[in-house]
Amino acid sequence: MINFLTSFSPAFILIAAGIVAAFTPLYQGRKFLMIAAPALVLVLINIMYLNGDADGALGGYFQVAGIELTTIRIDNISIIWGNIFAFAGILNGIFGLHEKCKITDTSALIYTGAGLGAVFAGDLITLFMFWELLALSSVFIVWRGGKESYPAGMRYLAMHILSGVLLLAGAVIYGKATGSYEFNNIGIDAPGGKLMLLAFGIKAGFPFLHNWIQDSYPKSSVTGTVILSVFTTKLAIYALLRGFAGTEILIYIGGVMTVFPVFFAVLENDLRKVLSYSLNNQLGFMVAGIGIGSSLALNGVAAHVVVDILFKGLLFMSMGAVLHRVGTAKASELGGLFRTMPLTTLFCLIGAGSISAFPMMGGFISKSMIIAAMFEGHHYIVFGMLLFASAGVLEHSGIKVPYFAFFSHDSGKRPKEAPWNMLVAMGIASFLCIYLAWPWGGEFVGFKGLYAMLPHDTTTGAAEFHPYTADHVVFQMQLLMGAMFAFTFLKRFGWYPPERRAQILDFDWTYRRLGLNLLKWIDAMWTRLGALIIYMLKTMFGRIGTRLYHVFSPAGALSQAAPSGIAAVFTAAMLAALLLGAYLF
C-alpha cells in the first residue's frame, strides 16, 4: 500500500481533480472535489510521513533526459507546509461553495496541487515544473476578477514566468557545476545560487519585486483573493528556508520587508490592498527568520507560516464577505457594518488580533520566536525594525481593517450577513487562530500541538521557547496598548488621516508609467528616425539619379559633342593614371 502511495506525488491527485472539475458540468460535483480532494491528500501525506524513515518519505521517481526526478520528499519540514496547504485547500473549498465558476474551481485545484507538488519536490527540476504550473494555474484566478483584472494578471504572469526562468537557469548552472539537482541547502555563493535566490525572492515579495502582490491580489474575485493568499508566497518561504537558511542578507531584506509595507498600508483605501501590503509585511518576518537560520528562528518561520495562512486567510475572507455583500472593500465607502454582519465582524477581529500578536491568539506564539531569535543573534537594528513593524501591523491589519469596515462612521449600508459557507470557513479559521495559541492543556493541545510539529525541539536545547512567560505577555501588551492608545489619541484630535479614494504610487510606477512612457518614447523616436532615414535615402538617391541623368541622358553631358582638345586631355589623363597604376602595383 505504502509502495503504491509513494509511486507518485499526491499533488497529482489534486491536479487530476482539477482536470475532472473542468469537465464536470454540475457545480455540486466540482464543489465536492474542491473539498474532498485536498482532504484525501491531507490524509495520504500524513500516512506517507508516518510510514517514512528518519529522513521522511521519498519516492515518485521519474527519469527525464537522464536526470532522476524525486517528486516526493515528505520530511519534517515539508510536512508542515503540506499539512497547512492541504488544509487551506479544504477551507478555500468551503469558502467558495456559493460560487458557481468552473474556471475558479479548476484553477484552484490545480493551483493547490502545484503548491503541494513544489513543496514535496526533492529536486530542482521538479520544483521548477510545479513552480511554473503554480504561475499558470493561478493567473486564471486573478483574471476571474473581471476585465479590469486582465492587465494586472498579465503583469502577474510576466513576473512569475521571469521567476521560473531564473529558477531554471540557476538550477541548470548549479546542476552542471555540482553534478546534482537535489533540492537541499544551496547557498548564495553556489553556482547559480544568486539566480535561484532572485527567483525565490520574486515569489516571496522582496522589496522592489513585491508589487505583483498588491497589484493582482485585490483585483481577483472574492474567492480568488483568499485562494491566492495561501500558496505562492508561502511556497517561496519554503524554498528560501530549504535552500538559503542562514544567508545573512536575508535578515536585512526581511527587515526592510517588514517596515516599508506599513507606510503604504496606512495610505491605501482598498482594504484588500491593505491586506496585501500586510501580507508582504508578514513575509518579511519569515524572510528575516530564515536569514538568521538558527533552530529557534527556523521554528519561528515554520510556525508563522502555519498561523499566517490561517489569520491572513481569515482577514481576506472577512473582506471578501464584505465585498460579496456590499460590492466594495473601499474603506471610504464602508463603516458600521457590525450592525448587520456581527459574525463576520467577530471573525475579522479574531484575525486582526492574531496578526497583531495579542496573547492567546495565533501570531503571539510564532512571531515572538523570530523576534527573540533576532535578539539572540545580536541583530539589534533589525530587531528594532521588527518591533516597529509589530506596532505597524496593529495599525493596518489590527485596527484599520476592522475599524473602517465594521465600526467607524455609519455608512448607512445594511447588507445581509455573509453566506453560511463563508461563515463556516471563517469560523474554522478563527477557532484555529485561538486554539493554536491556547496556553493550557496536554502535550499536543493548543500551542504545544503546533510546536510539536516544528522541525526542532522547543522544549529543550537551542530552540527552547516558552511564549507564555509573564514578562513576554506584559511587554507584548505594553507594545499593543501603546499603539492602540496612539490610534485613539490621534483619532480624537483629528490627526488620523481620512480615508480617500486615490491611486497610491509604489515601485510599480517604474514599469507601469516610467517604463511604459520610455517604451512609447523609444517607439516614437524609432518611427521618426525611420521616416528620417527613408527621407534621406530618397533625397540621396534622387540626387544621384539627377546627376546621372545630367551625365548620361540623351540631353546629358556625355551625349554632347565635346571639343577635341578636351577629349585629348581626358585621354592623356586616363593613360597617365593607367601607367602610374601599372608602375606602382
Place this chain on the structure above:
Amino acid sequence: MAKKPKKNTTGLTRAQIKERTEAHPLAVPFLWLGKEKIIKNFIFVPLFGLIFFSLLGFKYPLHHPASWDFAFSYTLIGFAAYSFVVLMAWPLFKLLARDENYYGEEDND
C-alpha cells in the same frame, strides 16, 4: 434648546427602533458600540490598559532586556512607532497619491 427625540412605550426612540429592526439579532446587544459617546470615550480603554501593563512592567521586568529597555519601554515604542507611521501618512499621501484612474485601469469595485 434642541428638541428631545420622542420615546414610545418601550423607552426607545424611533431611530433606535429602526436601528434595532435593521440590525442582525446577534448585533442588537452590541449596538451601543456605534454610539458617538462610546466612540469618543473609547480612548480610556487603551489608556487604562497602557497604565496597567506599564505598572506590571515593574513587577515582571524582561528576562533578557536590551540595554535601552526599562519597565515600560515597549509602551513608548508602541506609541511612538504607531504615531510615526500614522503622521507620516500626511506627507506621503501628498507625495504619492494620484487620481484613481492614473494608470487608466478602472477598479472592479
